[in-house]
Structure formats: structure tokens, C-alpha cells
Amino acid sequence: MDIKRAKQEIKDSVEAYLTKDGFGEYQIPALRQRPILLMGPPGIGKTQIMEQIARECQIGLVAYTITHHTRQSAVGLPFIKEKDYGGVSYSVTEYTMSEIIASVYEKMEQTGLHEGILFIDEINCVSETLAPTMLQFLQCKTFGNQKVPESWIIVAAGNPPEYNKSVREFDVVTLDRIKMIDVEANYDVWKEYAYKAGIHPAVLAYLEIRQNHFYKMETTVDGKAFVTARGWEDLSEFIKAYESLGKTIDRDVIYQYIRHMGIAKEFANYLELYRKYKKDYKIDEILNGSFTEDMLEKLKFAPFDERLSIVHLLHGKLNELFVKYAKTDAYVGELFSWLKDYMENGSLEETLKKAQNAFQERKKAEQISKEEEHIWKQVIEKLELYVKQLKKEKPEDEEKAVRAWFKAETENREQLVEHISEALLNAFDFMEAAFGEGQEMVVFITELNVNFYSARFIRENGCDPYYKYNKGLLFDERQEGILEQLKEVEK
Secondary structure: OOHHHHHHHHHHHHHHHOOOOOOEEEOOOHHHHEEEEEEEEOOOOOHHHHHHHHHOOEEEEEEEHHHHHHHHHHHOOOEEEEEEEOEEEEEEEEEOOHHHHHHHHHHHHHHOOOOOOEEEEEEEHHHOOOOHHHHHHHOOOEOOOEEEEEEEEEEEEOOOOOOOOOOOOOHHHHOOOOOOEEEOOOHHHHHHHHHHHHHHHHHHHHHOHHHHHEEEEEEEEEEEEEEHHHHHHHHHHHHHHHHHOOOOOOOOHOOOEEEHHHHHHHHHHHHHHHHHHHHHOOHHHHHOOOOHHHHHHHHHHOOOOOOOHHHHHHHHHHHHHHHHHHHHHHHHHHHHHHHHHHHHOOOOOHHHHHHHEEEEEEEOOOOOOHHHHHHHHHHHHHHHHHHHHHHHHHHOOHHHHHHHHHHHHHHHHHHHHHHHHHHHHHHHHHHHHHOOOOOHHHHHHHHHOOHHHHHHHHHHHHHHHHHHHHHHOOHHHHHHHHHHHHHHHHH
16 A cells, blocks of 8 residues: 555554543553554655654654664663572572663653554564564563553554565564555655645656656666655755755765666756756746746747646746745634633733743644744744733733734735735636646646645635636546656656
8 A cells, every 4th residue: 555545544543542441441452452564665754654643643652763773772681680489589680671661651751641652663674683572572562571551552664575685574473463554655645745745846847757766676786776755855855955055956966865876867957957947937927927928939849848847837836835825824823823812811921821831842742843833933923022012012902902913914814815816827827828728737737636735725715717627627538648648758
């Protein structure tokens, strides 16, 4: 199955395992809570989905790559203890607490979350000395003589043997005690994630044309040549950082992330073309409603991959606006909820303290993403500003003053909506003039449908041309035609 389905399966299992009956006991007893084993190729997001699941289920997460551990750190150090058996004293070997089990208890203490996931990565790639310990861990949920806390779910991940020479196969006894999920790379599923994660539009545009370059493992005379989803995402972040510094990324830098020289070379060439298209076609001007006949004439005779790149350039620029809207809307919504609290208790300083405490509690519990953290900081900064303004201006009607200040925030949001709506309409005007109802329009509409942020913006604010083309175009037939053209381009 794909990583999206695997995430849902694990999330459902975690929720089932943590469900309690009327007596406050787990409905599925710990003995029957099979550890979940996620088996799939490296770099497809196995670790990342565990972080998402922990946040969404509001539980803790302790993650370890077991190949970084020795038997001593996993099991604990031996020590001699004197014990009496039948009146006779014996020296018995015991073990200190496993570093991994200790980390679980530390996490509970730090976060205040007593339920969680213990995630062990690369579990089938351990050394010979640690292999029996891993079998015991999966079969008995223990490290040495210490059990994993009953309220913590075990999830492990491993790589199939074709991806790792040190892989060890599990015996039937172990396999019969675990819940195995096989996962494989899937570009369409990753693309949905890529839009949410803000993957660089050049990466998405290239992979749309070369989908078979999304994930690849080959054995060559020079060793392994590979490309992974993780590689594309890390490269995307590096490209964005280089662009902000005014630096140019070349083939050698790309190869540091895309470890397949042929694909690295081809993407480097495409990136040059992408920059050229961006400059030649003046995407910002198009979204402002300005494009020339010369531009349209040039596109008429451009190859299909160039026309497709323009569509993705447009969509990439629009996506920046859609993301900005989502963040602004989340900020205004969160600010509004705290101002409601202020209206109820009558003290803005009290509300500010409550917001600061709630933010720190969520951070401590590790139940907040980077994007959410930025929004919380914005809200707290705004509340701090309102408190200072009240002290400075001392208005007769504090509530009225705060309402007026907040109204400015909602007006800014409405102005942003108007700006984005106009840019979207201008994009459709250009698409109609350049491509009519051709394959390019199908791609444009499809990308708007797939992208979480664009779909949300249109759902909440509408767009007449989108509704017109989304309803009128025969997507199944058109998309088949596009796929055929992409195959030709690849040839």
C-alpha cells in the first residue's frame, strides 16, 4: 500500500489499542496488541508519518534508529545482585534499565503524556549480537528484563532485503506476533503531501514530466544509484535556501541529494530551463493581468514539456498565495478565539497569560508543528501589542478599541482574499488565451484539485472559471491523453 494508506492504518490501530472499556482498562489487552511493523524502501517517509500520527492522536513519541545502538544501551548493563532462594544466598545477574525504556519514562515526565508510540527504525538491520534482543522485543514487548509501559504502542520499521545487505529475516514465530504493513513509493500520494510541505515548484514540475524519476534504486558498476522521496524534499529545501541567498545550484550540488548521476544531470538541465521560462514568461506580470501577444504566439510553437512547465510555474506562484491565505486565516481565527476569551473575562492581560501558558504546554507536550508554532507566536505578539496599546492610550471603552484593532486584521484578510481571487482569475484568462480547453488546462485544473491549499481557497472563496472548467472538461479521457504525451516526452 502507499504511505498515506499506511499512515491511516497505523493511526486506526493506535486508536484501537488505546481505547478503554467501562472499567478504564484497555479494550484490547496489552498481550493482544500486536506490534506494528512497517516494511518498505528507505526515504519514503516512514519516520515522518509517525510524528504526524503522534500529533494527530495527541500522544507521545519516542523514536530510535536501532542500528545506532549496542546491546548494552538497548538491554542495559549487567550487575551482580545477591538473592536468597530457599534460605541459600546466590549471586544473580540483573540489568540496569534499558536506555530506550528510560527514554519512554523521561518522555512521559517531560510532556505529561502517559500514552504514546515507541518507534524503532531499521529493526531488521541490527547486528548479530542485537538480533535476539529485537526478536524478544517484538515477541514480548521487553528490552532485557524491562517491559515497555502498557500505555505505549510499539511501531517498528524495516527495509526489504533488496535495499539493505544487512537485513535479517524474521521467523514465523515472530511474524505471527506482529501486524505487518508493506508500503511502497507512490508519486501521486507524495504529490499531495508535497503541496502541503511546500516542495519547490521546479521539483514538482520536473517530476510531473518524469514521474519514473521520483523513486529509483539501481545497481551499477560504480555501486548503488538511487533517488528517494526524502532526497527530493531535502533538495527542495536547499534550492529555496540558495534562491534566498542569490546562489545558483548546479549538477554537483544536486547529485549530493539525488544519487543518480543521470537524473541529477537531467534535473540540473531542467532547473536551468525552469529559470529561463520564469524570466521569459514573466509569471508575476501574468498574475497581475498583463501578458503579450508575442508570449502567446511563442507558446503556440513551444514543445509540450515547455508548455507544461509554464502551467506549473503559474501554479507554483499561485500556491505561494494560497499558503499565505491559509496561514493568515489560521492566525486571524486563533486571535479571534483568544479575544472571545477576553470578552468573557474582561482582562486582556489575563487572556495573554492564558495564551502564553497554553502555548508552552503544547510545546512541552510536543503537540505543535512548526507552522502552528509560528501562528501561536504571531497571536501572542499581537495580544502583547494590544495590552501595550491599552496601557498607552487608556481608551474609555477598552472592548470597543480592541474590536476596532481586530477589525483591521479581518480587513487585511479580506484584502488578501481579493488579491488572490484576482490573481487566480488572471491566471485563467492567460490559460484560456494561451491554451483554450487543451491538455494544459486539464493539467492546471487537476493541480488545483490535488493541492490542499488551492482546493481550500476555492471552496471557501469560489472561482467561476474553475467551476466552469472543472465541470466541463472530461478529465479521465484528457488525463489519459496527457499521460500518453508525457510518455512520448520521456522517450
